[in-house]
Amino acid sequence: MKITGKIPVLLFVAMLIVGGWFFFAREGTAPSVDEGAVDFIDPSQDKLLPDEDENADGDNGSTDIPQTQAILLNVPFSSQAPFGNWDDTRQQDGCEEVSVIMAVRWARGQGLTLAEAEQEIIAISDWEQANYGQFHDSSAKDTVERIFRGYFGFTKTRLVYDITVEDIKSELYKGNLVIVSTNGKKLNNPYFTDGGPDNHMFPVIGYDPNTKEFITNDNGTRRGEKYRYHENVLKSALRDYPTGYHEPNPYIRTAMIVVSK
Numbered sequence: 001m002k003i004t005g006k007i008p009v010l011l012f013v014a015m016l017i018v019g020g021w022f023f024f025a026r027e028g029t030a031p032s033v034d035e036g037a038v039d040f041i042d043p044s045q046d047k048l049l050p051d052e053d054e055n056a057d058g059d060n061g062s063t064d065i066p067q068t069q070a071i072l073l074n075v076p077f078s079s080q081a082p083f084g085n086w087d088d089t090r091q092q093d094g095c096e097e098v099s100v101i102m103a104v105r106w107a108r109g110q111g112l113t114l115a116e117a118e119q120e121i122i123a124i125s126d127w128e129q130a131n132y133g134q135f136h137d138s139s140a141k142d143t144v145e146r147i148f149r150g151y152f153g154f155t156k157t158r159l160v161y162d163i164t165v166e167d168i169k170s171e172l173y174k175g176n177l178v179i180v181s182t183n184g185k186k187l188n189n190p191y192f193t194d195g196g197p198d199n200h201m202f203p204v205i206g207y208d209p210n211t212k213e214f215i216t217n218d219n220g221t222r223r224g225e226k227y228r229y230h231e232n233v234l235k236s237a238l239r240d241y242p243t244g245y246h247e248p249n250p251y252i253r254t255a256m257i258v259v260s261k
Helices: 002-027 095-107 114-132 140-151 165-173 231-237
Strands: 157-161 177-182 200-208 213-216 227-230 255-259
Touching (some): 095 140, 095 200, 140 157, 140 255, 165 231
Antiparallel strands (some): 177 255, 213 227
16 A cells, blocks of 8 residues: 555656656757858858849849948969969969859859869950950959950949948948059968069958958959958958050059859
8 A cells, every 4th residue: 555655756756857847858859050150141042132122123132231240252262373373374464264263154154163264264364465456464454355245245344433341341332342453562362472462353242340350352462362451451452453465554443343143
């Protein structure tokens, strides 16, 4: 009788244990959120565009992302000498060509292999030589007119002069890619040979407000994918340059090419 008298108690305790285990096990299946895991927003991804129906009027896909959030566009990368053939002057001077290649591939949602990049750089340079008599340096204006529009037939570009770094940020946060003309030597990139080129062009693909750094696809080095420059460094280097064969540069104007999808 003493044993049977304990059975209801034991059953009650067992039910509490099983019920408690089931409750906490169910609670443990809820997904956890690591707020620090998302460092960047890529506004080029449709699923991240807020109120995308409201932007259907051609507002260039403005995302209204707060500039306190780091941003990074998913842009394919290649250096201007994809396989290190810097002795080929078409690649040695191919920064404008490969900048446009990366931008157009991004805008069209296409990837880019190194073999494709090298083939396209050479093809564009040969086309420029045949049509304009040179391929070495192209001003921001001629990069738009000759390479974007003339070669690729791509028109979703805007040429903007007298820019500041704030203008670059503004375009990035609208989901646009920016290509800048610079004095390459003022970038102080440790991977450049002989301090870098006087005239250098590359895409800016993101910005990190926490470190005040622009994120670039600097095609002047094979280590240039997502290469970071502090905003003050980029600011000091911004400068358009003339079309030609390393011509003396009288330009003091800054310029950027804004590329949209």
